[in-house]
Amino acid sequence: MQYTKPLARLIEEFQKLPGIGPKSAQRMAFHILKMPSAEVQKFCDAIIYAKEKIKYCRTCFNMSSEDPCEICSDERRDKHTICVVSETRDLIALERTREYKGLYHVLQGVISPLDGISPDDLRVKELLNRLGSDIEEIILALNPSVEGEATSLYLSRLIKPLGIKVTRIAFGLPVGADLEYADEVTLAKALEGRREIL
Numbered sequence: 678m679q680y681t682k683p684l685a686r687l688i689e690e691f692q693k694l695p696g697i698g699p700k701s702a703q704r705m706a707f708h709i710l711k712m713p714s715a716e717v718q719k720f721c722d723a724i725i726y727a728k729e730k731i732k733y734c735r736t737c738f739n740m741s742s743e744d745p746c747e748i749c750s751d752e753r754r755d756k757h758t759i760c761v762v763s764e765t766r767d768l769i770a771l772e773r774t775r776e777y778k779g780l781y782h783v784l785q786g787v788i789s790p791l792d793g794i795s796p797d798d799l800r801v802k803e804l805l806n807r808l809g810s811d812i813e814e815i816i817l818a819l820n821p822s823v824e825g826e827a828t829s830l831y832l833s834r835l836i837k838p839l840g841i842k843v844t845r846i847a848f849g850l851p852v853g854a855d856l857e858y859a860d861e862v863t864l865a866k867a868l869e870g871r872r873e874i875l
């Protein structure tokens with residue numbers, strides 16, 4: 678069956694989103710067409726507004742409408758500790774625990790040779806540039822996947838020789854689990870139980 682052209686185009690766009698297959702894309706497209714025009718407009722405006730307003734903090738690379746971001750500019754945060762995560766959504770998961778009071782650094786990915794992602798594609802250089810004498814601990818909070826492990830190892834080898842304590846969060850999660858989907862209690866425990874990388 679052939680979709681009429683505008684519908685085919687809408688389905689095609691939805692299918693570009695992560696985790697959306699042809700069936701979900703079709704369901705979303707039909708849903709949009711049933712929505713009142715004002716609601717559709719509101720939805721489109723929200724996408725464009727977020728895209729325009731949200732930038733990356735030039736210090737920690739957290740997604741934010743401010744630069745420096747709300748965390749980097751917060752005087753109450755402990756400036757001696759940096760927690761390294763791969764994406765802003767992991768930062769948000771850790772913030773939800775309310776346990777961590779230090780700073781963050783968002784790598785914007787993990788090392789993945791299969792996908793052609795090398796350390797140069799990540800915010801590694803920018804992390805190293807932040808490691809002055811005031812930094813006492815780097816907490817690695819990357820997913821317990823092959824890529825996450827490789828990235829943790831790579832970073833600890835770079836940072837430890839600088840005389841900075843490098844720890845990693847203790848995962849109570851199975852290998853391959855996603856940090857962003859972990860509940861607050863599990864994540865808080867993972868932070869609390871972090872171990873120094875020797």
Ligand code: ZN
Nearest residue numbers: 734737746749
């Ligand atoms: Zn920041």
